[in-house]
Amino acid sequence: xxxxxxxxxxxxxxxxxxxxxxxxxxxxxxxxxxxxxxxxxxxxxxxxxxxxxxxxxxxxxxxxxxxxxxxxxxxxxxxxxxxxxxxxxxxxxxxxxxxxxxxxxxxxxxxxxxxxxxxxxxxxxxxxxxxxxxxxxxxxxxxxxxxxxxxxxxxxxxxxxxxxxxxxxxxxxxxxxxxxxxxxxxxxxxxxxxxxxxxxxxxxxxxxxxxxxxxxxxxxxxxxxxxxxxxxxxxxxxxxxxxxxxxxxxxxxxxxxxxxxxxxxxxxxxxxxxxxxxxxxxxxxxxxxxxxxxxxxxxxxxxxxxxxxxxxxxxxxxxxxxxxxxxxxxxxxxxxxxxxxxxxxxxx
Numbered sequence: 287x288x289x290x291x292x293x294x295x296x297x298x299x300x301x302x303x304x305x306x307x308x309x310x311x312x313x314x315x316x317x318x319x320x321x322x323x324x325x326x327x328x329x330x331x332x333x334x335x336x337x338x339x340x341x342x343x344x345x346x347x348x349x350x351x352x353x354x355x356x357x358x359x360x361x362x363x364x365x366x367x368x369x370x371x372x373x374x375x376x377x378x379x380x381x382x383x384x385x386x387x388x389x390x391x392x393x394x395x396x397x398x399x400x401x402x403x404x405x406x407x408x409x410x411x412x413x414x415x416x417x418x419x420x421x422x423x424x425x426x427x428x429x430x431x432x433x434x435x436x437x438x439x440x441x442x443x444x445x446x447x448x449x450x451x452x453x454x455x456x457x458x459x460x461x462x463x464x465x466x467x468x469x470x471x472x473x474x475x476x477x478x479x480x481x482x483x484x485x486x487x488x489x490x491x492x493x494x495x496x497x498x499x500x501x502x503x504x505x506x507x508x509x510x511x512x513x514x515x516x517x518x519x520x521x522x523x524x525x526x527x528x529x530x531x532x533x534x535x536x537x538x539x540x541x542x543x544x545x546x547x548x549x550x551x552x553x554x555x556x557x558x559x560x561x562x563x564x565x566x567x568x569x570x571x572x573x574x575x576x577x578x579x580x581x582x583x584x585x586x587x588x589x590x591x592x593x594x595x596x597x598x599x600x601x602x603x604x605x606x607x608x609x610x611x612x613x614x615x616x617x618x619x620x621x622x623x624x625x626x627x628x629x630x631x632x633x634x
Contacts, residue, residue, distance in 0.1 A: 287599060289312075289314050290309075290364050290545060291359065291361050291362065291363050292315065292316045292317070293308055293316075293317050293319060293342075293353075293357060293363050293366045293367070294309065294316055294318050294367045294369070295344075295347070295353075295366075295370040295395065296318065296319070296369035296370030296371070296491060297320055297369070298320045298328060298329050299368050299493070299546055300487065300491065300502040300534060301413060301487060301501070301534060301537060301538060302318075302370070302436055302474045303375050303491075303492040303493035304535055304537075305367060305378055305541045305542070306318060306329070306333065306339075306492075307538070308535075308538050308541075308601075308618055309341060309542065310336045312542065312626050313338065315338045315341050315361075316338060316340075317339075317342055317359065317363070318340075318341050318342075319341075319342045319343075319356050319370070319519035320341065320343060320344075321335060321343065321346075322345065322441060326341045326343065327496065329493075331349070331494065332493050334432065334487050342355065342356035344356055344551060345396070347387065347390070347391040348359050348386060348390035348394065349394070349554070350394070351396045351401075352391075353394055353395050353399075353402075354401065356398075357399060357403045358403075362405070362406035362407075363403050363407050364406055364407060364409075365408065365409050365411065365545050366395065366409075366477075367413075367541055367545070368391075368395050368411070369413040369414065370391060370461070371387065371392075371413075371580060372461065373466065380451070381457070381458075384454045384457070384458035385442075385445060385446065387458075388461070388462035388532065389458070389461050389462045389465050392412065392462040392463070393465050393618075395471075396410065396469045400473060400475045400476075400477075400508070402453050404475060404476045405476070407476075408477055408478070409478050409544075409545065410478075410479050410480075410599065411480045411481075411482065411544045411545060411551060412462075412468075412479065412480070412482070412558065413484070413541070413620040414462070414463040414481045414482065414483045414554075415456075415459040415483055415484060415485075416432075416483050416484060416485035416528070416599070417455065417459040417460070418437065418456070418459040418460040418463045418483060419432055419434075419436050419459060419483050419599075420456075420528075420597070421437070421438065422438065422453075423597065424439050424440065425439055427597045428595035428597070429574065429595050429597070430597040430598075431599065431600050432599040433556065433600045434555060434556055434601070434603065437460060437464075438457065439541070440456065440584075442457070445457030445458075447468045448513070449622050455570050460474070463481055463483075466481065466595060467479070467481075478610055479549065479552055479616065480552075480553055480555070481552075481553075481554045482537065482541065482544065482557050483554060483555065483556050484540075484557045485528055485530035485531055485558050485599070486527070486528050486531040486532075487531070487533075487534050487536035488504055488505070488533065488562075488618050488619065488622060489507065489613070489622055490534070490624075491603050491622075491625060495629060495634070496629075496632070498626075498629060498630060498633060501626075505525070506549065508622060508626065511524040511583075512564075512568055512571055512583065512623075513565070513586070513623060513626055513627070513630075515581055516581075518580070518581065519581075519582070520583075520584070522579070522582065523564050523565055523568065524564045525532075526564050526592065528529075528542070529561045529592060529596060530558045530560070530562075530598070531556055531558065531561075531618075533560045533612065533613040535613060536610065536611075536612055536613050539610070540557045540608055540610055543608040543609055543610065544608060547607060547609070549607060550608060553607065555604045556599045556601050556603070557604050557610065558601045559613070559615070559618075561592060561598060562619075563591040563592050564583075564591060565587070565588075565591040566591075566615065568582050568584065570619040570620055570623075571619060571620070571623045572584065572587075574596055574623070574624075575624060575627065577627060578627075585623055605622075
């Protein structure tokens, strides 16, 4: 297998750390882009024994030429994987704070590749989201099977004038991804583009998280709704939220497959293992982890809990073109649950 020289942004994040782990394990040479020296130190601590890892610090990815220095490399980069985007509701005060960094960060990395590394980079892979695809209640989607041809209907004006941070976050994903495709169409660079659109991402953490409060958004959701000690078996079963999901290790794997699959170029892929309900998550935690029996909502074990008209998504292109296979649901949630209980114990 030939090895690649990869620039990876967001390398310290929930998804980025899994991508980094798989890249390093496959002997690829990686430059991890993070925002500060403290984040370099954290990633180094999580990946102490890899000589095929170096770092670049980009404090603000929205500034002009933000990635230019990071993209200078000998040997040169052939692949860029861009996962970095703001997603902590609790750190955001207005929708501009979602939209500007997401859109500008995406366009800056593409501009940087074109100006600094266009002779060597063959492919840029961007982590987008099902947030850029789904309608999320804005238009009816009963019984709909989403495909990569679908786009979130929110307009930029709607996104900037609403006070709903959820709409702002989802719009940031849409307009960042649109900006990437527009760049490819108008600039016609020497590299091609692959975009991956995962829905909810669950599964065990690869990066160190010392405190429950430091969890990423989707993992915090599992903690709050299913594992918090204040919960009891009688606690009402939480709403399903977005019922499409993927294991974090699978979305990481999709990035590596996108890098090594020539025919994936200039394609958008929905990357999802299918549907999951709150009842299914609770059933798995309660059956696999005895210590959750006193704190995980019981609901009606074995019931489905998904409306018959619930929308789904077609991930068959990811299976056919990239060769994706999916981690069993039980592994995703049992391994995450076990890990969250360990973080809780260590913190006590």
